[in-house]
Amino acid sequence: MRILIAGAGVAGLTTALSLHAAGLDDIRLVDAAPEIRPLGAGINLLPNAVRELADLGLDAAVSASAVSTTELVYFSRHGDVIWREPRGRAAGHRWPQLSVHRGRLQMVLLAAVQERLGGRCVRADARVTDFQVLPTGRVRVTLVHRTGGTTTTEADALVGADGIRSGVRRVLFPDEGPPVWQRQVVWRGIARIPPFADGRSMVVGGDSTWKVVAYPIAPQPDAAGLVETNWAVSRTFVPGEDVDRAGWDRVADPAKLLAALDGWVFGSLDVSALITAAKAPFEQAMVDRDPLPRWTFGPVTLVGDAAHAMCPMGSNGTTQAIVDARALASAVAGHPDVCTAFTAYERDRRDRMTLLQTCNRALGPEVVVAMADRSRSVTRPCPSASDPDHELAEVSRRYAELGGFDVATANAASRYSVRRRPRSTRPAGQQAAS
Numbered sequence: 001m002r003i004l005i006a007g008a009g010v011a012g013l014t015t016a017l018s019l020h021a022a023g024l025d026d027i028r029l030v031d032a033a034p035e036i037r038p039l040g041a042g043i044n045l046l047p048n049a050v051r052e053l054a055d056l057g058l059d060a061a062v063s064a065s066a067v068s069t070t071e072l073v074y075f076s077r078h079g080d081v082i083w084r085e086p087r088g089r090a091a092g093h094r095w096p097q098l099s100v101h102r103g104r105l106q107m108v109l110l111a112a113v114q115e116r117l118g119g120r121c122v123r124a125d126a127r128v129t130d131f132q133v134l135p136t137g138r139v140r141v142t143l144v145h146r147t148g149g150t151t152t153t154e155a156d157a158l159v160g161a162d163g164i165r166s167g168v169r170r171v172l173f174p175d176e177g178p179p180v181w182q183r184q185v186v187w188r189g190i191a192r193i194p195p196f197a198d199g200r201s202m203v204v205g206g207d208s209t210w211k212v213v214a215y216p217i218a219p220q221p222d223a224a225g226l227v228e229t230n231w232a233v234s235r236t237f238v239p240g241e242d243v244d245r246a247g248w249d250r251v252a253d254p255a256k257l258l259a260a261l262d263g264w265v266f267g268s269l270d271v272s273a274l275i276t277a278a279k280a281p282f283e284q285a286m287v288d289r290d291p292l293p294r295w296t297f298g299p300v301t302l303v304g305d306a307a308h309a310m311c312p313m314g315s316n317g318t319t320q321a322i323v324d325a326r327a328l329a330s331a332v333a334g335h336p337d338v339c340t341a342f343t344a345y346e347r348d349r350r351d352r353m354t355l356l357q358t359c360n361r362a363l364g365p366e367v368v369v370a371m372a373d374r375s376r377s378v379t380r381p382c383p384s385a386s387d388p389d390h391e392l393a394e395v396s397r398r399y400a401e402l403g404g405f406d407v408a409t410a411n412a413a414s415r416y417s418v419r420r421r422p423r424s425t426r427p428a429g430q431q432a433a434s
């Protein structure tokens, strides 16, 4: 049975590896990019995603270029600690939380795909623009190339792992339109700065309008003692506020950020120094997708951002893409035909992702910064996770449970672990022998 995956990002590559681990060998990936290059900035892998990567034998390779995050500290814009909690192993997880460059993660996954599935299974410069499910149950997929030329290919199943502007999703929901702007603009950059906090901390600080997120993404400082640090600054616009979007979606002049955040210091992290040290910060609209009523249509389904792109709060985008991939492969391994398997995968994942998308639109766990700003002070000073009754502890606890990375859930063995054995899953349309 051939499975075609549209998109060789984290979701697509992990889906390929997971299907292979479940015993499928005929897997092909196509990606719209002219070549697969290590693009992007920092992302986080929560312990439940690292557990899944470990099951694929990839945790060591990913950890080698990542930071094992130890704590998450929220600050008010005035530099007071609002909330602090241990993360990953420091919080009692079996698996770490990893802060890593998206491109480096993607390259580790790509190398594993090429090693396990063969060097020719990933094809770049092939954008999925259309598909039809044929009367035989197979899927005929249209690919467009840089030259403008078009080719078609056939598979028994199609997985749309092609991100927030998914071509597969567009065919399934032709009237949906572009991603939805969430009244925020975000600037992202990478800077080399001296280590801050305990050297492996994630810091989030601000008020109801501006928010800064920073964390290191290289395991060691360089020869000059500077550490590669990912940062994002977001600004929220209230309804009715005039918004000039003309300068967005391009490399930004950091001057307006420096003016707005002048004097902001979070412990040992000087926000102006962080922004000034960044090369070419990028400014873009913060967008997500509305939850979908359905992901699966016979032998076609969606994973990762194509299924549930969410606002970047709480480090869940890449984590949930990895869990999707694992859930999908486990469903394929556990069902006699691919359509039933894709339906079971959706049943397992979609409701929870809908809740997470909705929660992230309301700022996810980072709402504590706005809560503290609104009340101007926190009810008790400098709470910590050792105070389980604090209202902020409740925010954190509920969000972890929703994302499946609370200690009890994430420390349990993976529900999606499948031992490799030759698979005979039937393609769509083929009935079980009676």
Ligand SMILES: Cc1cc2nc3c(=O)[nH]c(=O)nc-3n(C[C@H](O)[C@H](O)[C@H](O)COP(=O)(O)OP(=O)(O)OC[C@H]3O[C@@H](n4cnc5c(N)ncnc54)[C@H](O)[C@@H]3O)c2cc1C
Binding pocket: 006, 007, 008, 009, 010, 011, 012, 030, 031, 032, 033, 039, 040, 041, 042, 043, 102, 126, 127, 128, 129, 161, 162, 163, 164, 165, 166, 167, 168, 188, 303, 304, 305, 306, 312, 317, 318, 321
């Ligand atoms: C270039 C890039 C940089 C990013 N940088 C960051 C970052 O710095 N921080 C962050 O939090 N998130 C970033 N993201 C998003 C983040 O990777 C995802 O939110 C998360 O990892 C889930 O991954 P995904 O595989 O579902 O989607 P994506 O990572 O978006 O991967 C989708 C893949 O599909 C390909 N594709 C798109 N359309 C088609 C099509 N029609 N046919 C075939 N292939 C197609 C894309 O080229 C891409 O390789 C970035 C995404 C991309 C593509």
